[in-house]
Amino acid sequence: MLSARSLRVWSWLHKWSSLVCTLFMLLLCLTGLPLIFHHQIGAWLGTEVEAPALAADTPRVSLDRVMQVARQRFPAKGGMFVSQEPDDDKIWYVTLSDTPTSETDLMQVAVDARTGIALAEPKLDRGLMFVIYTLHVELFAGLAGKLFLGFMGLLMLVAVVSGVVLYAPFMRKLRFGEVRRDRSTRTRWLDLHNLLGIVTLTWAFVVGATGMINTWADLVVQYWRNDQMAEMVAPYRGEPPLKQLGSLEKAVAAARAREPGMKIGFIAFPGTAFSSEHHYGVFMRGAEPLTARLFKPVLVDAVTGEVTASRTPPWYLSALLLSQPLHFGDYAGAPMQWLWAVLDVITVIVLGSGLYLWLGKRRAPQRSTRPARAAQREVLP
Amino acid sequence: MKKPVSPAMALWGWPVVMAVLTAMGLFCGLWGDGPWDLLSWLGLGVPTVAALYFGLRGRTARR
Numbered sequence: 432m433l434s435a436r437s438l439r440v441w442s443w444l445h446k447w448s449s450l451v452c453t454l455f456m457l458l459l460c461l462t463g464l465p466l467i468f469h470h471q472i473g474a475w476l477g478t479e480v481e482a483p484a485l486a487a488d489t490p491r492v493s494l495d496r497v498m499q500v501a502r503q504r505f506p507a508k509g510g511m512f513v514s515q516e517p518d519d520d521k522i523w524y525v526t527l528s529d530t531p532t533s534e535t536d537l538m539q540v541a542v543d544a545r546t547g548i549a550l551a552e553p554k555l556d557r558g559l560m561f562v563i564y565t566l567h568v569e570l571f572a573g574l575a576g577k578l579f580l581g582f583m584g585l586l587m588l589v590a591v592v593s594g595v596v597l598y599a600p601f602m603r604k605l606r607f608g609e610v611r612r613d614r615s616t617r618t619r620w621l622d623l624h625n626l627l628g629i630v631t632l633t634w635a636f637v638v639g640a641t642g643m644i645n646t647w648a649d650l651v652v653q654y655w656r657n658d659q660m661a662e663m664v665a666p667y668r669g670e671p672p673l674k675q676l677g678s679l680e681k682a683v684a685a686a687r688a689r690e691p692g693m694k695i696g697f698i699a700f701p702g703t704a705f706s707s708e709h710h711y712g713v714f715m716r717g718a719e720p721l722t723a724r725l726f727k728p729v730l731v732d733a734v735t736g737e738v739t740a741s742r743t744p745p746w747y748l749s750a751l752l753l754s755q756p757l758h759f760g761d762y763a764g765a766p767m768q769w770l771w772a773v774l775d776v777i778t779v780i781v782l783g784s785g786l787y788l789w790l791g792k793r794r795a796p797q798r799s800t801r802p803a804r805a806a807q808r809e810v811l812p
Numbered sequence: 813m814k815k816p817v818s819p820a821m822a823l824w825g826w827p828v829v830m831a832v833l834t835a836m837g838l839f840c841g842l843w844g845d846g847p848w849d850l851l852s853w854l855g856l857g858v859p860t861v862a863a864l865y866f867g868l869r870g871r872t873a874r875r
Contacts, residue, residue, distance in 0.1 A: 598823075598827070599823060602823055603819070603823065606822075607822075607825070607826040607827070608826070608862065608865075608866035609866075610866060610867070623867060626863065626866055626867060627863050627867055629827045629830070630827075630830050630859045630860075630862055630863040630866075631834075631859065631860075631863060632827070632830075632831060632834075633830070633831045633834035633835055633838075633859075634834050634838070634856070634859070637834075637835075637838055719844065719845075720841065720842050720843065720844060720845060720848075721842050721843060721844075724842075753842070756842060757838060757842070762841050762842055763840075763841030763842075763848075763849040763852040763853065764849055764853075766849075766853045766857075767841060767849075767852065767853065767856070770837075770853065770856045770857060770860055773860050773864070774856075774860060777860070777863055777864075777867075780867075
């Protein structure tokens with residue numbers, strides 16, 4: 432049983448943590464909803480790249496050829512990343528940029544892995560989904576926007592926890608799932624807020640927490656670079672920058688030979704955040720749902736094409752990588768996407784009803800004289 | 813004869829079941845494919861359906 436004092440503290444926490452983050456959480460829920468279905472929406476908008484059907488065992492062209500084809504489109508730019516979707520090895524997505532650390536003016540060319548034909552130039556910095564994505568991730572405010580949203584996520588977690596604590600005094604006389612529809616609108620919404628909040632609690636907490644972790648992605652990767660990457664490439668310290676890159680095909684073949692059971696997730700060119708000045712960073716993924724998320728970096732000398740280091744990612748990078756599916760809901764197939772969508776909408780109702788209850792309390796302060804009602808008001812946000 | 817349910821169980825029983833099911837659903841899907849996916853949909857589906865069922869239909873007090 433909560434004492435009157437701790438009840439006041441928890442309700443104060445619940446009120447203010449929710450109030451500060453609610454509008455941002457509503458924005459995140461609304462922009463997150465289409466992002467759950469970004470592949471389907473892309474196919475519908477015609478922005479999703481499709482490779483023509485060919486026999487499954489059609490030989491693959493060399494990655495050097497793929498790079499050549501991509502760079503013909505943008506001769507002034509250099510390679511940044513080459514990647515593949517986890518479930519589709521028919522297409523290479525080549526990202527090109529002015530410098531390896533550029534954040535703007537990135538160009539992408541999708542190249543057919545079997546024929547070496549450029550299929551499309553997916554636009555990375557415009558379009559409806561780009562706007563929705565950037566709003567969701569950083570409010571168009573770069574790292575500051577990400578960290579701000581991460582802080583809002585932290586407040587949301589405080590609101591979830593304090594909400595669970597407050598569930599007890601409200602529900603003591605009610606059965607689970609009971610919504611008093613014969614009472615005032617306010618009571619009905621209060622019951623609904625408690626019901627939907629407690630049932631979706633774990634999902635909201637996990638999605639909120641992993642979302643917050645994702646806002647630290649840039650910082651985590653930076654830390655990993657200074658920590659493990661620096662150790663792995665220590666022998667190359669002080670060497671002059673590369674003038675000419677060696678064969679990418681050879682480098683990737685060496686990485687594949689090192690990790691035979693794994694597939695290519697993405698390849699980072701020398702000088703990017705995911706490699707050193709002298710290496711291709713080849714990030715391999717496993718075949719199981721879990722290991723497919725835990726990229727294993729294989730560093731390959733960008734001139735000789737020999738593997739120089741390969742390490743299982745440290746715990747903090749694993750935590751970041753695992754927090755991605757748990758935030759996106761992009762695993763366990765289409766039913767998972769729909770569950771994510773329904774839970775997202777329920778969260779909107781929890782947020783909206785919370786706001787309604789707070790507004791209602793402000794409009795009608797302490798009208799009730801009945802002690803039970805007064806006690807209830809006490810714990811209301 | 814039915815044992816009387818303790819107040820704590822009456823209050824927290826179902827919420828804990830929902831929380832455990834959700835956690836199971838979230839992690840089973842990551843752990844494997846096939847039957848693990850089914851477990852995952854079940855784990856996440858039960859709380860979602862419960863929220864929709866009670867939220868839309870409601871259970872007015874019959875006391």
